[in-house]
Amino acid sequence: MKTPFASREKFEEIAARYGTPIYVYDERGIRENARRLNRAFSWNPGYKEYFAVKATPTPKILKILKEEGCGVDCSSLTELMMSERCGFSGNEIMFSSNETPEADMKKARELGAYINLDDYTHVKFLNDLCGIPETVCCRFNPGGVFSVANQIMDNPRDAKYGMTRGQMKSAYRDLLALGAKSFGIHAFLVSNAIFNEYYPMMARQLFELAVELHRATGAHIEFVNLSGGIGIPYYPDQLSPNIDIIAAGVREAYNEVLVPAGMGDVRIFTELGRYMLGPYGCLLTRAIHEKHIYKEYIGVDACACNLMRPAMYGAYHHITVLGKEDAPHDHLYDVVGSLCENNDKFAIDRELPEIDTGDLLVIHDTGAHGHAMGYNYNGKLRSAEVLLKEDGSTELIRRAETPDDYFATMIF
Ligand SMILES: *Cc1c(COP(=O)(O)O)cnc(C)c1O
Numbered sequence: 001m002k003t004p005f006a007s008r009e010k011f012e013e014i015a016a017r018y019g020t021p022i023y024v025y026d027e028r029g030i031r032e033n034a035r036r037l038n039r040a041f042s043w044n045p046g047y048k049e050y051f052a053v054k055a056t057p058t059p060k061i062l063k064i065l066k067e068e069g070c071g072v073d074c075s076s077l078t079e080l081m082m083s084e085r086c087g088f089s090g091n092e093i094m095f096s097s098n099e100t101p102e103a104d105m106k107k108a109r110e111l112g113a114y115i116n117l118d119d120y121t122h123v124k125f126l127n128d129l130c131g132i133p134e135t136v137c138c139r140f141n142p143g144g145v146f147s148v149a150n151q152i153m154d155n156p157r158d159a160k161y162g163m164t165r166g167q168m169k170s171a172y173r174d175l176l177a178l179g180a181k182s183f184g185i186h187a188f189l190v191s192n193a194i195f196n197e198y199y200p201m202m203a204r205q206l207f208e209l210a211v212e213l214h215r216a217t218g219a220h221i222e223f224v225n226l227s228g229g230i231g232i233p234y235y236p237d238q239l240s241p242n243i244d245i246i247a248a249g250v251r252e253a254y255n256e257v258l259v260p261a262g263m264g265d266v267r268i269f270t271e272l273g274r275y276m277l278g279p280y281g282c283l284l285t286r287a288i289h290e291k292h293i294y295k296e297y298i299g300v301d302a303c304a305c306n307l308m309r310p311a312m313y314g315a316y317h318h319i320t321v322l323g324k325e326d327a328p329h330d331h332l333y334d335v336v337g338s339l340c341e342n343n344d345k346f347a348i349d350r351e352l353p354e355i356d357t358g359d360l361l362v363i364h365d366t367g368a369h370g371h372a373m374g375y376n377y378n379g380k381l382r383s384a385e386v387l388l389k390e391d392g393s394t395e396l397i398r399r400a401e402t403p404d405d406y407f408a409t410m411i412f
Helices: 008-019 027-040 060-067 077-087 102-111 120-130 167-176 196-217 241-263 274-278 309-313 405-406
Strands: 022-026 050-052 071-074 093-097 116-119 136-141 146-148 151-154 182-186 221-227 268-269 281-292 296-300 319-321 331-336 345-352 361-365 384-388 394-397
Touching: 008 022, 008 120, 008 281, 008 361, 022 027, 027 060, 027 116, 027 241, 027 274, 027 384, 060 071, 060 077, 060 394, 071 077, 071 136, 071 146, 093 102, 093 136, 102 116, 116 120, 116 182, 120 167, 136 167, 136 221, 136 241, 146 196, 146 268, 151 241, 167 182, 182 196, 182 274, 196 221, 196 241, 274 384, 281 405, 309 345, 309 405, 319 345
Parallel strands: 022 384, 050 071, 050 268, 071 093, 093 116, 116 136, 136 182, 182 221, 221 268, 296 331
Antiparallel strands: 022 281, 146 151, 281 296, 281 361, 319 361, 331 345, 384 394
């Protein structure tokens, strides 16, 4: 069973004070999880998590993670600008982009960020644009499928990202000739992996590649970036990945592959997004209508513009009807938003307790790739975000959009 991170009373208080729909984040959960991650990887002295800004681009969240020792992973100009304004600089910033516009690349270079090149042609692109920094990272795509115990987990061959093995070697050679002194290797092969084998298996592949590239080109490998992809249990019957087991698995591969090759100084980096924030944010919404036609519908004041994952991916998000946790879940509902789009459904045929207009619903696990993916279709406005602090008080960390925000770019 999934339980919300705050009490019904606290959520009622938040709804009364700030209105709904609203995103609520749990500062304690975020900090404890970040500490758990850093502890698990503390065997590697150079370890650093670069939080994937795209997952939760909210300054207060970035600052909390900075206090916990994390850097940021940016993918665009505005994410770089936001990170700069939050106090991140130089090697606290990873720039993992693809099909990179010139202005974005220039900004990353200006900030002294680690630049992660997505393609072989980007070596020349970067060099012509603003020169090659001392340390450069290249993104690897091994092709094929990524499977665990004969089960296909994802399909790198169909992914647009990264370079082939041969291109990695050529890129390293060219970069060395252009003055690069040390290197990173990056790959992202599986999204939302809730099995513990993902990082250790990929790490081993990347460590082997690191040894191969070092031997073939003489390049000094400074870091291996395992990127994002560790998942969270969206379904109540799923188990959370165990970060201690995952980190120990990476350590074993490190000791077996890198250390014997004399590369025991390689730093491990991660760019987790979902794992860092997903469970520590929820979307609080109120039931405002009920409708009985061929199915039973509950209309809520949030819509897919506030949380796109169910509409876009058919993603499951657990729902708790506050105050009715123990009531029999004997109603079958579609919980829907107000968009003129029939995919605007937070739940389809979901067994829930009887919902009355006015009930508050917690949509779980929306702390990452939630508010961030919001949009303005149908003229809908994105909601506010509030932080539930460790002392139990609340702080508005993003105001809701207003009609003026919506009209700001329009030319009448
Ligand atoms: C999206 C992304 C991440 C974060 O992914 P999660 O699934 O949230 O962990 C990290 N690195 C890169 C390059 C990404 O595109």
